[in-house]
Amino acid sequence: MDSLPAEQSHVIELAYFGGFTHTEIADILGAPVGTVKGRMRLGLEKLRNHLRVLELPST
Amino acid sequence: MSTHAHDHDRWADSLGAWLLGALPEDEAEGFRAHLDSCRVCQDDAASLQVAADALPMSAEPRTPPPALKDRIMATVESEASLLQAAGPEADRRPRRSWFGGLSLRPALALGLAALAIGAVGGVLGREALDQGTRTVTAQVEGGGRASLVVEDGRARLVARDLPAPPSGRIYQVWLDRGGKTPEPTDALFSTRSDGSASVDVPSLEGVRRVMVTDEPNGGSRTPTGKLLLTATA
Numbered sequence: 001m002d003s004l005p006a007e008q009s010h011v012i013e014l015a016y017f018g019g020f021t022h023t024e025i026a027d028i029l030g031a032p033v034g035t036v037k038g039r040m041r042l043g044l045e046k047l048r049n050h051l052r053v054l055e056l057p058s059t
Numbered sequence: 060m061s062t063h064a065h066d067h068d069r070w071a072d073s074l075g076a077w078l079l080g081a082l083p084e085d086e087a088e089g090f091r092a093h094l095d096s097c098r099v100c101q102d103d104a105a106s107l108q109v110a111a112d113a114l115p116m117s118a119e120p121r122t123p124p125p126a127l128k129d130r131i132m133a134t135v136e137s138e139a140s141l142l143q144a145a146g147p148e149a150d151r152r153p154r155r156s157w158f159g160g161l162s163l164r165p166a167l168a169l170g171l172a173a174l175a176i177g178a179v180g181g182v183l184g185r186e187a188l189d190q191g192t193r194t195v196t197a198q199v200e201g202g203g204r205a206s207l208v209v210e211d212g213r214a215r216l217v218a219r220d221l222p223a224p225p226s227g228r229i230y231q232v233w234l235d236r237g238g239k240t241p242e243p244t245d246a247l248f249s250t251r252s253d254g255s256a257s258v259d260v261p262s263l264e265g266v267r268r269v270m271v272t273d274e275p276n277g278g279s280r281t282p283t284g285k286l287l288l289t290a291t292a
Contacts, residue, residue, distance in 0.1 A: 001114075001117040010194060012079060012114070013194045013196075014194055014206060014208075015076065015079040015080065015081035016079045016080065016081075016111075016114050017114075017194075017196050017206075018194065018196050018204060018206040019080070019204040019219070020081065020204070020206070020217070020219060021076075021081050021082065021083050022076045022081045022082065023083065024217070024219060024255065025081065027257075028208055028215070028217050028257070034072065036076075037072045037073060037075060037076050038072060038075075040075030040076050040078075040079055040081065041072065041074060041075030041076075041107075042075075043075070044075050044078060044079075044107045044110040044111060045107065045110070047110035047113060047114075048106065048107055048109055048110040051109060051110060051113055
């Protein structure tokens with residue numbers, strides 16, 4: 001999670017660990033729902049890519 | 060544009076929220092229906108599920124207090140008794156999800172387990188971030204969820220599914236700075252009809268814990284009511 005931009009890790013934490021819905025998170029952050037959903041997806045994509053790098057065999 | 064393409068355009072940006080369990084139930088049902096027929100979203104979901112599954116491991120490990128084991132074992136034994144009473148039907152496996160048996164529920168269960176360990180351990184949730192923004196998940200007594208969102212020196216307590224305060228009482232925020240009794244604040248709030256609530260919390264400078272109790276309308280100078288939640292600042 002430390003590898004993510006703050007705005008992406010923030011929405012993921014509120015959703016996954018806090019249990020808030022995207023609309024609730026949008027209210028909390030004062031951001032459009034579409035922006036919140038976009039940050040969630042981008043954050044997950046970056047996490048996935050980060051995990052792929054970690055899984056690469058060392059050369 | 061085909062009906063399918065139109066359906067995909069409508070739902071594609073909900074995938075991340077769905078994987079995080081952040082879609083309201085009616086939207087989640089709609090998304091699952093779309094997912095059943097959309098190969099693109101199925102592939103995307105399978106690709107991103109690994110990231111969602113890794114989230115529980117991103118929580119910082121905490122040393123739980125000895126009482127945690129007792130509480131966990133009490134829950135396990137209680138559920139074992141219920142399962143035994145329910146008979147063989149309780150052992151039936153739930154319907155598997157559409158992609159290779161990967162299910163969101165185990166991830167959520169792990170997340171909740173990590174949250175529980177963090178909560179009982181004292182530091183609640185995971186502090187996030189740089190840029191002066193962090194989120195602390197609170198331990199809520201008796202149901203509901205709450206987080207303390209700290210941003211640019213300002214803090215806001217947000218919650219959902221909280222019980223309404225007892226009649227004639229209101230929730231009050233207290234700040235524990237390590238003194239004999241917590242300091243009162245004028246942050247008073249009640250729940251909305253859907254159980255959600257939010258309230259601005261005064262400066263957290265020097266504050267160890269943020270607590271909420273129910274108090275008589277107008278608030279109290281010292282806590283008199285039942286503890287609703289605690290968040291380690």
